[in-house]
Amino acid sequence: MRPVAWDPVTTQLPAAVLWDMDGTLVDTEPYWMQAETELVGSFGGTWTHEDALQMVGLGLWVAAARLQAAGVALNADQIVDRMTGRVQELIAEQGVPWRPGARELVEALYAAGVPLALVTMSIERMARQIVDALPVPAFGVVVAGDLVTNAKPHPEPYLRAAELLGVDIAGCVAIEDSPTGLASATAAGAIAIGVPHMIALDDAPYSVLWASLEGHGPQDLAILLAERAHGETTVPDVSEASAP
Structure with a gap:
């Protein structure tokens, strides 16, 4: 045609x-992946690149449940707030990509x-x-x-x-x-x-x-x-x- x-x-x-x-x-996906890895690591857990790829496109509260399952001992709102804050810091430090x-x-x-x-x-x-x-x-x-x-x-x-x-x-x-x-x-x-x-x-x-x-x-x-x-x-x- x-x-x-x-x-x-x-x-x-x-x-x-x-x-x-x-x-x-x-x-910003690399920033989110960094924030996820840091957050899970702060609670003694491990977060792989494959884990991070599974989060691409998800709603933040859905993503928060997966981070809780990985050992993050915070409620969903706290996770969303901390993750967002970290990504915003990275944007402020490194510029809008x-x-x-x-x-x-x-x-x-x-x-x-x-x-x-x-x-x-x-x-x-x-x-x-x-x-x-x-x-x-x-x-x-x-x-x-x-x-x-x-x-x-x-x-x-x-x-x-x-x-x-x-x-x-x-x-x-x-x-x-x-x-x-x-x-x-x-x-x-x-x-x-x-x-x-x-x-x-x-x-x-x-x-x-x-x-x-x-x-x-x-x-x-x-x-x-x-x-x-x-x-x-x-x-x-x-x-x-x-x-x-």
Whole structure:
């Protein structure tokens, strides 16, 4: 089937673009892994890289239960607070680690007038730290892990973001780096772009798989929307996409 071509006159931009944060907008997963390892170690336990990979994309309170099982003798709220605080310290010390092409795409979408929401399972205070580090006030809505009842992979976070922006989720594009996040976005009804980072997305429920956000602009998202409208099925970009 012939791909939909970009026409700036007739091709409609997304109603909104909904961004995951950790691992998608910013490369904070190594900070979380460090915080987890330090926390488990402080209680005499051992936390492996494989253990840390199993936490990618999880809601923080779900993750807290796994850390308790590893020997962390704190309640869930204490774990979330300590973990978040440590990651925020690392961001303050080392700077915001933007993912390749992410900040550029955010700024291009903002300039094009596309509404943006940050949909993260980190808590709001950390999400605001990242949003405030951007050179433009791009994110009109933040949906954080402490602001929803059901964490990803439940569709609530993405549905809530669309509701707060006042847009139809079917006209939205979501950008994610984890199977958990892609499951949430897909279940909500958004077009889901998977951008692999720490873990493979081969079996995740994505609409399209991109190796990176570098080189992609608003027109690429508009084409995905047009393809959905034409009933076409998007496929992985096999020429570039590969899990690290």
